[in-house]
Amino acid sequence: MKRLDTVAIVGVGLIGGSIGLALRERKLANRVIGIGWRRSSLQVAKRCGAVTSVTTNLAGGVAEAELVIVCTPVDLIAERVEEVARHCPAGTLITDAGSTKQQIVAGLDEALFAGDVRGVRFVGGHPIAGSERSGARHARADLFVDRPAIVTPVDGNRAKDIRAISEFWKALGSRVLTMSPARHDEVMASTSHLPHLVAAVLAGTLKADELPAVSSGFADTTRIAAGDVDLWQEILLSNKANVLNSLERFEKLLASLHKAIERGDAARITKILSDAKEKRDAVGS
Amino acid sequence: MKRLDTVAIVGVGLIGGSIGLALRERKLANRVIGIGWRRSSLQVAKRCGAVTSVTTNLAGGVAEAELVIVCTPVDLIAERVEEVARHCPAGTLITDAGSTKQQIVAGLDEALFAGDVRGVRFVGGHPIAGSERSGARHARADLFVDRPAIVTPVDGNRAKDIRAISEFWKALGSRVLTMSPARHDEVMASTSHLPHLVAAVLAGTLKADELPAVSSGFADTTRIAAGDVDLWQEILLSNKANVLNSLERFEKLLASLHKAIERGDAARITKILSDAKEKRDAVGS
Numbered sequence: 001m002k003r004l005d006t007v008a009i010v011g012v013g014l015i016g017g018s019i020g021l022a023l024r025e026r027k028l029a030n031r032v033i034g035i036g037w038r039r040s041s042l043q044v045a046k047r048c049g050a051v052t053s054v055t056t057n058l059a060g061g062v063a064e065a066e067l068v069i070v071c072t073p074v075d076l077i078a079e080r081v082e083e084v085a086r087h088c089p090a091g092t093l094i095t096d097a098g099s100t101k102q103q104i105v106a107g108l109d110e111a112l113f114a115g116d117v118r119g120v121r122f123v124g125g126h127p128i129a130g131s132e133r134s135g136a137r138h139a140r141a142d143l144f145v146d147r148p149a150i151v152t153p154v155d156g157n158r159a160k161d162i163r164a165i166s167e168f169w170k171a172l173g174s175r176v177l178t179m180s181p182a183r184h185d186e187v188m189a190s191t192s193h194l195p196h197l198v199a200a201v202l203a204g205t206l207k208a209d210e211l212p213a214v215s216s217g218f219a220d221t222t223r224i225a226a227g228d229v230d231l232w233q234e235i236l237l238s239n240k241a242n243v244l245n246s247l248e249r250f251e252k253l254l255a256s257l258h259k260a261i262e263r264g265d266a267a268r269i270t271k272i273l274s275d276a277k278e279k280r281d282a283v284g285s
Numbered sequence: 286m287k288r289l290d291t292v293a294i295v296g297v298g299l300i301g302g303s304i305g306l307a308l309r310e311r312k313l314a315n316r317v318i319g320i321g322w323r324r325s326s327l328q329v330a331k332r333c334g335a336v337t338s339v340t341t342n343l344a345g346g347v348a349e350a351e352l353v354i355v356c357t358p359v360d361l362i363a364e365r366v367e368e369v370a371r372h373c374p375a376g377t378l379i380t381d382a383g384s385t386k387q388q389i390v391a392g393l394d395e396a397l398f399a400g401d402v403r404g405v406r407f408v409g410g411h412p413i414a415g416s417e418r419s420g421a422r423h424a425r426a427d428l429f430v431d432r433p434a435i436v437t438p439v440d441g442n443r444a445k446d447i448r449a450i451s452e453f454w455k456a457l458g459s460r461v462l463t464m465s466p467a468r469h470d471e472v473m474a475s476t477s478h479l480p481h482l483v484a485a486v487l488a489g490t491l492k493a494d495e496l497p498a499v500s501s502g503f504a505d506t507t508r509i510a511a512g513d514v515d516l517w518q519e520i521l522l523s524n525k526a527n528v529l530n531s532l533e534r535f536e537k538l539l540a541s542l543h544k545a546i547e548r549g550d551a552a553r554i555t556k557i558l559s560d561a562k563e564k565r566d567a568v569g570s
Contacts, residue, residue, distance in 0.1 A: 001374075013395050015372045036424055077451060087535065101327045120351050128499075129497060129500070129501070130500070130502070139327075146501075147500075147501070148498050148499075149496060150498065156431055160480070164421050175497075177497055177498060187495050188498070190490060190491060190492065191491065191495050191498050191499045191500060192486065192500050192502060192503065194315055194490065195487055195502055195503050195506040195507070196502070197539075197542055197546075198483060198487050198505050198506065198539075199442065199561075199565075200542070200557065200558050200562075201480065201535060201538045201542055201557070201561070202480055202483055202535065202559035203561040203562075203564045203565040203568075204474060204538050204557060204560050204561040205319070205475060205479065205531065205535045205538055206476065206564050208473065208564075210472050210476050211564075211567060211568065212433060212460075212462055212463060212474055213413060213415045213472045213473070213476050214378075214413075214433075214476045214568055215432075215433075215476060215477055216328075216414070216416070216432070217415070217477060217481070217484075217508070217509040218476050218480050218568065219568050219570065220438045220475065220505045220506070220508045220509065220568070221480040221483065221484050221506055221507075221508070221509060222480070222500040222561075222565050222568065223502070223505045223506070223565070223570075224505065224506060225558075225562060225564075225565040226562055226563045226565045226566055227556045227562070229339045229559050230554055232558055233551055233554045233555045235385050235557060236546055236550060236554060237546065237549055237554070239298045239465075240546060240549065242466065242472055243546060244437070244543070244547060246490065247543055247546070250486060250487065251488050251539070251543070253486045253489050253490055254482075254483075254486045254536070254545070256534055257361055257482055257485070258438055258529070261482075261521055261522065261525060261528060261529060262529060263530070264527075266518055266522060269518045269521060269522070270514055270515070270518045270542060272485065272486070272489060273485050273510075273514045273517055273518060274514050275489050275511070275512055276485035276486070276487075276488040276489040276507075276510045276512060277485075277488075277511055278483075279488045279489060279491050279493075279496075279510075280484075280488040280507050280508070280510040282496055282509065283488075283496065283499055284504070285504065285508075
């Protein structure tokens with residue numbers, strides 16, 4: 001990725017802030033403009049060095065940007081992208097970091113994919129990185145290193161732009177995967193959204209008087225349940241059909257294990273645990 | 286805890302090995318005798334310094350022990366404790382590290398609790414520590430530090446012995462909790478056994494082609510599913526009634542979240558995620 005003069009980040013929370021820090025630390029942009037709605041969040045991003053300047057005025061903030069990354073909550077992304085497209089210079093490339101992709105793509109004017117209006121183009125993306133902590137105060141320049149980043153082109157996108165967004169994530173240290181928005185949402189349902197709701201239900205099942213006895217295993221298994229509630233509520237609903245599909249797969253296997261325990265069927269329990277161990281061993285630490 | 290001359294550990298895997306390492310590092314025992322059935326495992330324990338000598342002969346191994354800790358798989362503990370009781374010196378204190386407690390207590394001669402035969406007494410225990418890795422090669426002297434250790438006395442036990450086993454775990458760095466075997470098994474079902482089976486089912490739901498896209502959140506949530514399959518199959522069955530109870534509580538909340546997603550009920554989803562976050566936040570990292 002060649003060094004850019006001006007990059008704008010709309011939404012400077014954990015992800016936006018970490019992109020800013022990484023761009024600055026890797027000297028990939030001369031100026032990083034943080035755009036947001038809460039002055040306090042913008043000040044945090046500025047103080048921790050994630051951005052070089054901040055503004056609450058989106059139109060002014062993107063006026064000179066060559067690249068704009070929209071990192072707002074997922075339900076705001078489509079409208080922010082459209083707003084950026086109206087105010088950025090001709091030829092600007094826009095991407096996002098939203099956790100679900102089909103809803104965003106469906107909400108955008110198709111002219112944005114091929115760049116039919118003033119040469120402004122959008123290619124979607126999603127870094128598979130994060131934390132149960134939110135806010136720019138927890139941003140880290142290495143948040144994306146060795147983590148997957150999924151680029152989600154649609155038919156209308158130009159190959160050159162898909163490559164540019166892929167190069168952007170590679171430059172931040174990510175392993176880039178490319179798939180359609182539909183496939184992305186399907187994969188995320190089982191690798192991210194299902195784990196989140198399962199972890200939440202597990203944490204929710206704990207009784208207060210059992211707290212002193214919890215193990216590090218319980219802490220690991222439920223860690224993501226500490227994540228931002230509003231963000232996750234939006235994700236679960238914006239990917240509803242896929243989440244329900246994955247959940248049904250989970251419930252089916254859970255019912256099978258439930259029955260095996262009930263019947264005292266050691267062989268069946270061993271089979272389910274062995275399959276799970278084999279899959280988990282392939283994930284690595 | 287006063288320094289002991291001879292301690293015997295029956296079963297020198299991750300837990301037995303870590304107890305040995307901790308006893309030696311903290312200078313709590315002059316001799317630590319490792320007793321096991323596989324010579325290769327015994328040699329690993331010896332090489333990593335967890336024990337000062339090893340033997341496959343249980344009778345000989347416990348012949349001079351003041352304290353014996355039985356760390357075998359849970360389904361072997363009761364018979365090993367009885368065997369230790371027949372061969373150890375008069376007045377020896379025996380404990381264990383089994384993950385479920387009612388079955389063990391039910392399998393023991395009641396004379397062992399108050400020390401009616403040769404003054405040999407048994408008090409059950411369970412360190413809430415471990416790892417998805419097994420074997421003495423992964424043993425760590427600090428495995429129990431700041432971790433709960435549950436001492437599970439029965440009515441027949443003497444206060445002095447309960448105190449001695451509590452002091453033993455404190456000396457290894459644990460936070461000691463005391464509860465009945467029945468209560469222990471109930472608490473473990475929801476804090477440990479349920480998380481294990483949920484993590485296994487979650488890992489089992491993953492499709493091979495989704496593997497490259499997994500997040501650190503998925504890795505955390507499923508980490509314990511890499512644990513020893515035989516050990517966990519035994520635990521789930523030896524605590525069957527409590528495990529099924531906890532599982533039903535989990536399934537009920539899961540069904541409620543399932544329905545809320547289906548109906549697009551954002552308020553209900555938010556409520557379930559918020560409750561879960563509040564409970565998880567209380568757990569700490």
